[in-house]
Amino acid sequence: MQPVGAVVPLRVDIAEKTFRSAQGISITALQDLSFEVRQGEFACLLGPSGCGKTTTLRILLGLDKDFSGSFQLPEGGSNRIAAVFQEPILLPWRTVEQNVRLALPKSLRTKNLDGLFDTLGLAGMRSLYPAELSLGLARRAALARAFATEPAVLFLDEPFASLDERTAERLRHLLLTVWSARPTTALMVTHNVREALMLSDRIIVLAQRPAHVLGMFDVRLPRHYRNPQMMSDLLRSFHQKFPGVA
Numbered sequence: 001m002q003p004v005g006a007v008v009p010l011r012v013d014i015a016e017k018t019f020r021s022a023q024g025i026s027i028t029a030l031q032d033l034s035f036e037v038r039q040g041e042f043a044c045l046l047g048p049s050g051c052g053k054t055t056t057l058r059i060l061l062g063l064d065k066d067f068s069g070s071f072q073l074p075e076g077g078s079n080r081i082a083a084v085f086q087e088p089i090l091l092p093w094r095t096v097e098q099n100v101r102l103a104l105p106k107s108l109r110t111k112n113l114d115g116l117f118d119t120l121g122l123a124g125m126r127s128l129y130p131a132e133l134s135l136g137l138a139r140r141a142a143l144a145r146a147f148a149t150e151p152a153v154l155f156l157d158e159p160f161a162s163l164d165e166r167t168a169e170r171l172r173h174l175l176l177t178v179w180s181a182r183p184t185t186a187l188m189v190t191h192n193v194r195e196a197l198m199l200s201d202r203i204i205v206l207a208q209r210p211a212h213v214l215g216m217f218d219v220r221l222p223r224h225y226r227n228p229q230m231m232s233d234l235l236r237s238f239h240q241k242f243p244g245v246a
């Protein structure tokens with residue numbers, strides 16, 4: 001299937017990002033961080049806790065402009081950016097459907113969302129309020145909101161953290177189903193190697209802070225072949241290439 005909404009890859013060239021506290025303490029979070037995510041590719045940014053993954057996403061989302069270097073976001077069918085965070089951040093006084101529709105640009109306001117809600121198992125939940133949803137359902141609503149906007153690029157920051165493993169696994173499958181229907185250039189932050197191997201075309205492995213690229217791992221095996229046996233093989237290959245990465 002042709003990737004949609006992306007004719008330019010995501011290019012990142014961050015020379016440096018340093019946090020300076022009021023007490024004069026400096027923490028360099030990123031240094032010479034360069035990588036590219038090809039059109040319509042699903043990439044994971046994998047690295048140890050505190051290495052600078054969220055800092056990178058915040059820069060790419062335009063939430064932090066205090067850095068040196070540059071980046072180029074994908075362009076194409078739309079210039080929209082979508083993001084899914086650890087917390088679903090839904091408006092409590094709006095229904096699931098209203099939360100999703102509020103994120104839509106004018107051109108998509110009347111979009112038929114039946115297929116998307118069906119795929120994500122939310123068909124019967126459209127009129128519920130966030131307080132009536134389980135954690136897993138709230139994460140699904142956040143995914144629906146991101147995909148509904150038909151973005152040119154999708155950023156995900158550990159969207160399945162703090163869920164029980166069964167729920168997280170179900171959501172990974174749902175994410176893949178909805179992503180495969182419209183392969184959008186995606187960059188997901190995780191520190192879970194198995195999750196990265198299951199979801200990605202390519203894993204960008206980061207070193208300890210200050211984050212820079214330790215190496216790339218291309219997961220060439222098509223996703224529908226990534227069964228438990230193949231996942232064990234992939235994990236072994238990954239650990240051979242990156243022995244120190246948990």
Ligand SMILES: Nc1ncnc2c1ncn2[C@@H]1O[C@H](COP(=O)(O)OP(=O)(O)OP(=O)(O)O)[C@@H](O)[C@H]1O
Pocket residue numbers: 019020027029047048049050051052053054055056191209
């Ligand atoms: N606003 C801030 N002020 C000062 N230091 C910060 C700030 N935000 C992040 N840092 C520091 O920058 C480094 C990178 O943080 P970041 O949150 O990007 O790491 P991470 O890889 O996403 O971690 P985790 O996997 O635990 O979420 C950490 O040492 C963190 O303490």
